[in-house]
Amino acid sequence: MHIPDNYLSPQTCAVMGAAMVPVWTKSINKIKKEIPRAKIPFLGIGAAFSFLMMMFNVPLPGGSTGHAVGGTLLAILLGPYAACISVTVALLIQALMFGDGGILAFGANCFNMAFVLPFLGYFVYKFIKDRVKTQKGEYFGIIIGSYAGINVAALCTSIEFGIQPLLFKDSAGRPLYCPYGLSISIPAMTIPHLLVAGVIEAIFTVAIVRFIRQVSPETLYEDAKQKNNAVFGLVLGLICLTPLGLLATGTAWGEWGKDEISKVVSQGNTLGYTPKGLLEGFGFQSLLPDYAVKGLPEVAGYLLSAAAGTAILIIIFKVIGNIKKE
């Protein structure tokens, strides 16, 4: 579910990052209030735990393996706010150190995996647990919560991918980022999660919570009695609104095409005309008519190719040398 860079437009990344700021602030404040003692080591070690959780391979029927994300599990063990921060830190280390998940797309990845997944999973779990007050009810809540959490997170990811070709096109109408629309991205992301990843997540979560409940029940996170419904509604609302908000913004502000600029509304009045400079000025339409090294003097083109060739040859020889040494 880690989105690499360049699949999403920088604008989308900025919107997702901005959406995460209040979540992070709220989480840190909440943690400070709930666990004033030992809060910092707790966060760091929680992040290390969540990082390692993703390394555990779970057997699948047919001899293959898959790995769980563990977002809902962390929320049940540490509380949703601490889980949010822990997953965020784990994602940051993955992006910076292991190149897994983009740096610009960090906000989007956090939104899906550090916000939607643990919060939704936790509140579904809590909702069921508070109504069915038996142990079976609790485990039922864990299963539904973790299954729902990972699937809704996958759905959010696919929506972020799917709106790219709608919003970001060049002058020739070609998509600039992820080229697949919602009709392709949603089934491509959600079907594997509904069938495989969601099941792994649910089984893994239940098994671990059961183990800890038997061995050391006092370490589990106990939520202070609070009105969860309001928060639950808020989370659901936010999740539904964010992709819609992205859709509604249309062309990013300041990035209107020539045909669009006449429709730009300013203080209630539409602009009604296309600025002349835009019509005649620097020719936007000539952007990348083909991929030849156009727009570059011939000499520079040669130099560039020569440099590329040299670099590639050196790299090949060094790699061969390294393989031989081993």
Added chain:
Amino acid sequence: MENYKLEEENLNIPLWLVQEEDYIPHTDKDTFLNKSIISILKILSRIKTQDQTNTGTHKINVTLKVGFTFLMLLLLSFSKSFVFLSIIAVVILLILSSMDGKTITSILKITLIMTGFTFLVLLPATVWGNSYSGIMLTTKVFITVTAVNIISHTTRWSQITGALKRLFIPDILILVLDITIKYIVMLGDFALNMLYALKLRSVGKNRNKYTSLSGVAGTMFIKSKEMSEDMYNAMECRGFTGEYHVHNSFKITIYDCIYIVLNLAVVVLFVYFQSV
């Protein structure tokens, strides 16, 4: 007399030990155990080699490196010009070629997997006639992943967090990041030992192996809670008040100036090709 009898009894090897046995343990599936062990080992070795990174050949100030890499990723993402992409790709390849063979191999492994994956994902779009996305995105992913991996292979983690500090990331987050890296190694070692134990003790068919895996993960969680309490107590004993400051000096050398000029040139190229 009685003593002698006892000794004789002791000398006799018990019957069950003398019996010859042909015990061949049944083979059992344990791919998931091996895979878990390998993925944790990979993480640990990556962190440990990263800690010994020789930063001698790349003398550029880490803050500048991190800051400009971020800027370049942004420009790349916005760029619509294939010429600009080619120039950046060549620059990245030149930087890569200046590194040693082992590092190049490990960077290229990650890069090629990511680029190959992107290529496969975009293949249907290319076949349907949208070759623009296929070519542009694959190139962009190649450059981005290589650039990020060059940074992470030439810089120690402590330097990266130091650079983040100067790029206005709050102190508390940096402390958490540092603790996380340290404890990924400690908890990882701990988990590895448990996985080895599970593997060694599972002779023949072991039906409880799957449930034991959740035990390993669960124990890891309980251990992590204990560790965090121990660490907090240790910090408190040493006078930790909850405030954390990073001190370091910021000097600009001649290499940094060259680096800044080169990066400004990249920005100029971006602006030029964006408007061509």
